[in-house]
Amino acid sequence: MSSEPAAADARLVEESPKDTGHRRSPYERDRARVLHSAAFRRLATKTQVHTAGTDDFLRTRLTHSLEVAQIAREMGARLGCDPDVVDVAGLAHDLGHPPFGHNGEAALDLLATPCGGFEGNAQTLRVLTRLEAKVIAPDGSSAGLNLTRASLDAIGKYPWPRRPGERKFGVYADDAEVFAWIRDGAPGDRRCLEAQVMDWADDVAYSVHDVEDGIHGGYVTLRPLLTDADERAALCADVAGAYSGESAGDLAEVLVELLADPLLAPLAGYDGSHRAQVALKATTSGVTGRFVSAAVAATEERFGPGPHRRYAADLVVPRLVRAQCALLKGIALRYVMRRSGFRGRYERQRTMLAEVVAALVRRAPDGLDPIFAALWRAAPDDAARLRVVVDQVASLTDPAAVTWHTRLVGGTAPPTHGGAA
Structure with a gap:
């Protein structure tokens, strides 16, 4: 590899410019x-x-x-x-x-x-x-x-x-x-700044919006966390195990501060009314803006005002903000993805996918979509053919997976409604 990142706007297969009357980047x-x-x-x-x-x-x-x-x-x-x-x-x-x-x-x-x-x-x-x-x-x-x-x-x-x-x-x-x-010319395993920005945006959206969905759906309430120290400790243990390098004890201190934040107050008394939905959306927007602004400010403090692209800087997310984000993700994990009955639903979903893969391995290339059937025929060995089958199954939507299971395995597909980890 070269010592500098290769041309950013290059494509693996060269293409002729399109004459559309408008020159897009x-x-x-x-x-x-x-x-x-x-x-x-x-x-x-x-x-x-x-x-x-x-x-x-x-x-x-x-x-x-x-x-x-x-x-x-x-x-x-x-x-x-x-x-x-x-x-x-x-x-x-x-x-x-x-x-x-x-x-x-x-x-x-x-x-x-x-x-x-x-x-x-x-x-x-x-x-x-x-x-x-x-x-x-x-x-x-x-x-x-x-x-x-x-x-x-x-x-x-x-x-x-x-x-x-x-x-x-x-x-x-x-x-x-x-x-x-x-990755030609990229410095080792380092991610470009744009990938870091996307990753933090993903974390922010995941943490804030999944809590919003959980509150609206009636799966999440902050009351137990406000009143029960043992419940707060259990949440922090979940977060330390799944989303954060912080200790459960350090997260507990951050959680107390987070729950006391006036911005989160509307979450405790949500009743689904128009006024409550407005307040919930204000909380969502406010927390999102706070998390984004904190990362932008910390990055500019370390690397200057920019512009920054590719490997000119790394995104800096303050420790406290990252811990708050992890705690919100943990709320969705504990009260939505791990709510009552989740293990049975998840097991049925995994069984369905296993049975579809097994059926396609036996029948392929019959049963595969034309694109995947051609790839299966061109595959040089069993491992490569299995990869094609997995590609096919991974491409399916949730309803399509149920339909394919019914068609390939027969009978009634296992019910799969409910959250998915």
Whole structure:
């Protein structure tokens, strides 16, 4: 690799300029390609936290991605990033997520062990550079959406292959060539600033909006946390184990301050009325703005006013703000994703995906969509063929996974309604 990052606006497959009468930037074209992709449309019925389609108010992967993109775009613009690059990263960051949210991700990771496992971020790279239909390379293979290097780099939350003992990674072994092209000249495993901005926007949206959904749905109330020290301790233990490097004791101090914040007061007495919804939205907006502004201010304090792009700076998130964000994520974890009956629902979802994968392994290429059937026929060995089957299943929406299970396995599909981890 070179000592400097390679051309940010380069595409793996060169393309001729389009004569449309309007000269768009390469990153505006990237954004349009993601918005018009089939993978992006499928996010409309993929689980965020609550199973997609169970409540018209609640967020799906699609609405979550739009919100992440909006937060990232504004934050990136304030730091001097190209706004379209961070927008693309926010829109595309969850394209690789399978049916049933992180629960489905865990199920496919186990099922895909013989071909290197499964991870939503690595799958996103695969969708963008191989599986989506947009550009054909000179050798006849698919180049996916053929996004620019800068956009693909910004989407990479975990720019490294799978490592022993680590759950998160960003590339499968058979996508190593395109990954090396994306990372040409990048400093080791360091993420570009745009990827860091997108990642923090994702955390902010996840933490704030999932609590909003939980309050509105009646799953979350702050009263136990306000009155019960043992409940506060249990929440902090959950957060220390899942989302934060802080100790449960240190998080307890942050939680007390957070619960006393007047900005969160409307959450305790939510009754679903119009006035209550207005107050809830004011809380959501206020906390989002606070988290974003704190990161922008801390980054500019360390690196100057910018503009900052790619590897010119790193995003700085103050410790207290990061801990507050983790605690809000923990509230959704404890009271929504782990509410009564969750284990049975999650097990049924995992069983469904396992049975669909097993049925397709037996029947393929019959039963696969045409794109995946062709990839299966071209695969050189059993591991590669399993990867194609996993690609197919990962592409399904939640309702499609139920339909495919009924068609391939027969009988009535196991019920899957409820939150997904």
